[in-house]
Amino acid sequence: MERNIVVLIQDFAIEYAQEALDGIYDYLKDKDVNLIISQIRLPDFSTGYYEYQYFASTQILKAKEIDVVIVLSGGFCSTIPSEKLAEYLEPLKSKKIISMAIPLPLENSYHTYSGCEDVYTEIIGHLAKEHGCKRIAFAAANPEVSVEGKIRFEAYKKGLKNNGLEYSDALSFDCWSMTFEHARHFLLEKYPSKEKVNFDAVLASNDMMAFGCISALENLGLKVPDDVKVFGYDNIAQSQRNNLTLSTIDQQIYLQGKTCAELAYQVINGENIPKATKTQVIACYRESCGCIDESKNIENKNPAIDSPQNVNDYIAKIRFTSNLYYSMDLLQRADVLTALFDKFEMILKSTNFLAAAVCLYDTPIILKKANSFYLPNRVKLGVAIDLETGERQINKNISFNPNDQMLPENIFQNKKGQYVMQPIFYGENQYGYIICRIETKMYVHNSIFLKLVSNAISQAYEFTEKVEESKRLSKENKILQNRYKNLNEQSKLDELANVLNRRGFMEAGQKAIDFALEMNLVGLVVFGDMNGLKTINDTYGHEMGDIAIQHQAEVLKKAFRSNDVIGRLSGDEFAIVITSAKLDSLDSIREKVNKIAVSVCYQSDLPFSISISLGAVEFNKENFELKELLKRADEQQYIEKRRFHKERR
Numbered sequence: 001m002e003r004n005i006v007v008l009i010q011d012f013a014i015e016y017a018q019e020a021l022d023g024i025y026d027y028l029k030d031k032d033v034n035l036i037i038s039q040i041r042l043p044d045f046s047t048g049y050y051e052y053q054y055f056a057s058t059q060i061l062k063a064k065e066i067d068v069v070i071v072l073s074g075g076f077c078s079t080i081p082s083e084k085l086a087e088y089l090e091p092l093k094s095k096k097i098i099s100m101a102i103p104l105p106l107e108n109s110y111h112t113y114s115g116c117e118d119v120y121t122e123i124i125g126h127l128a129k130e131h132g133c134k135r136i137a138f139a140a141a142n143p144e145v146s147v148e149g150k151i152r153f154e155a156y157k158k159g160l161k162n163n164g165l166e167y168s169d170a171l172s173f174d175c176w177s178m179t180f181e182h183a184r185h186f187l188l189e190k191y192p193s194k195e196k197v198n199f200d201a202v203l204a205s206n207d208m209m210a211f212g213c214i215s216a217l218e219n220l221g222l223k224v225p226d227d228v229k230v231f232g233y234d235n236i237a238q239s240q241r242n243n244l245t246l247s248t249i250d251q252q253i254y255l256q257g258k259t260c261a262e263l264a265y266q267v268i269n270g271e272n273i274p275k276a277t278k279t280q281v282i283a284c285y286r287e288s289c290g291c292i293d294e295s296k297n298i299e300n301k302n303p304a305i306d307s308p309q310n311v312n313d314y315i316a317k318i319r320f321t322s323n324l325y326y327s328m329d330l331l332q333r334a335d336v337l338t339a340l341f342d343k344f345e346m347i348l349k350s351t352n353f354l355a356a357a358v359c360l361y362d363t364p365i366i367l368k369k370a371n372s373f374y375l376p377n378r379v380k381l382g383v384a385i386d387l388e389t390g391e392r393q394i395n396k397n398i399s400f401n402p403n404d405q406m407l408p409e410n411i412f413q414n415k416k417g418q419y420v421m422q423p424i425f426y427g428e429n430q431y432g433y434i435i436c437r438i439e440t441k442m443y444v445h446n447s448i449f450l451k452l453v454s455n456a457i458s459q460a461y462e463f464t465e466k467v468e469e470s471k472r473l474s475k476e477n478k479i480l481q482n483r484y485k486n487l488n489e490q491s492k493l494d495e496l497a498n499v500l501n502r503r504g505f506m507e508a509g510q511k512a513i514d515f516a517l518e519m520n521l522v523g524l525v526v527f528g529d530m531n532g533l534k535t536i537n538d539t540y541g542h543e544m545g546d547i548a549i550q551h552q553a554e555v556l557k558k559a560f561r562s563n564d565v566i567g568r569l570s571g572d573e574f575a576i577v578i579t580s581a582k583l584d585s586l587d588s589i590r591e592k593v594n595k596i597a598v599s600v601c602y603q604s605d606l607p608f609s610i611s612i613s614l615g616a617v618e619f620n621k622e623n624f625e626l627k628e629l630l631k632r633a634d635e636q637q638y639i640e641k642r643r644f645h646k647e648r649r
Helices: 015-028 051-060 082-088 116-131 147-162 180-190 207-219 253-268 308-333 337-342 344-349 443-490 502-518 533-540 542-559 583-604 626-648
Strands: 004-009 034-039 066-071 096-099 109-113 136-140 172-174 201-204 229-231 248-250 276-278 282-284 353-366 379-386 392-400 418-426 429-438 523-530 565-570 573-579 612-619
Touching: 004 015, 004 253, 015 034, 015 253, 066 253, 096 253, 109 253, 116 136, 116 147, 116 201, 116 229, 116 248, 116 282, 136 147, 136 180, 136 207, 172 180, 180 207, 201 207, 207 229, 337 344, 337 379, 337 392, 337 443, 344 353, 344 379, 353 443, 379 429, 418 443, 429 443, 502 523, 502 565, 502 573, 502 612, 502 626, 523 542, 523 583, 523 626, 533 542, 542 565, 542 573, 542 583, 542 612, 573 626, 583 612, 612 626
Parallel strands: 004 034, 004 066, 066 096, 096 109, 109 276, 136 172, 136 201, 201 229
Antiparallel strands: 248 282, 353 379, 353 429, 379 392, 418 429, 523 573, 523 612, 565 573
């Protein structure tokens, strides 16, 4: 029997995921299990419509053949609380879950943790004793949202205490997010000049934030490490290859991945594992704190990157993968040309291009193998972005003759450099061309991006044409649709009672029952019949009988909720579908109906009183057909009517 371990990651492109996956794979590659890796992206609707497409993943992966789930929670919980992630993983709650780095509020969940308190105590002691630092700051990453950010912030405060130093709010600043840009921005915002800088060392929540701090300090005219010592967290590959190597904490992601895999394998073999498993973290003292680089002595590193000759290749692979991935992701989010062009600046920033322009023909040109291609006399500038100058032209209705110039005037003018031109085509259709300015010699890399963009533009072009055609048809059909809708709605209404007629009630009532059952709710089908309508007709005439039916409908509408379904079946026979109700509430419903009936009759100054006999049955997953439920409710109503007449005698 095959055994299956699932690994859930937020993003294939990030270094964190790639290192952890290396560790998981290396441990399991010789084991008798299947490893299934799934990207589920960020479980948050607010990030945009494309993200929710991945939400089906957890439903698919709850299959019985899945034995254990490893979740790289550290990647998710840098931006969302663990409760949010646990909610997202709810379909997998029956599985054993191994969470990397973060505890999850799930019954069958186990987790690893880094135990960073000890290493922060060590680092703060090192900065104080070896380098004489007295005011050690912390660049936090929104401890209210980021679980990892909170853990590291609390470890920093405990590290201060363990070294006899007091914590001060003045020595911490919340960067909101674990990014280079946010750390740089918030440090400069808090400390607008070097005279305002009140610390001699700063610990950042991760390495990219540390690089952001270094950039901000240098911008203020301070030197690292002479004026300020800087420490990061993660020990990413870039930390070892900068001009100034970064002192940091190696949380040994590769080793964490291996540990998670080992725990999952023990579970799959029926072994008991602890609720929490501690993994080792190591302080790396390098140039940014004024030390000699000792990172080469670290054990248990990922063999893919632990040798100096492989680091540059590794970094290049990470950057290429990341850029390629995010470009594809952005392109998939744009279905029409306007949406694509709106995202074009973001796409450009994920590449090595300095500038790019897209030029489109008025209509696609069909180019067959046997034909020659003739450039038309007119093209339109769809979008032009120059990242160096900040120039932006998007959907400005600029046209020109491409036989005269490849780009319109004043677009990338007087800009010497290296350009690449790529025709935009799909199959036999030529749509235009794209021109990009580059600064590197990564021609294959650039070609891949260009082809991706070209394909996206051609597809968006075709889809835009279909959308426009659909709009034209929609305008023509809108009046007809509205007329049909009005007629259809009118055909389902009872003119006398101003409620649904039998047809409308049977349709709406069954839908209400089906929806309630999907939501695991039960409810009632109620049959109501007026007492004494024949007497009213005989005594006051049929016109007054119709008025009585109208008031009966008014009573029912006041007695029941707006989301309950009310309909007139025939004569004085009415029916109601009530969701979230049980049969034991029928007596209180009868009392309410009769009270309202007395009030309505009194206010309307009717020469007679109205009372309504009610019968009801519950619907559930075994009894849900409205037609049959109405029959049974009518039978119960008849019993109630007989009781009413018996009491009147």
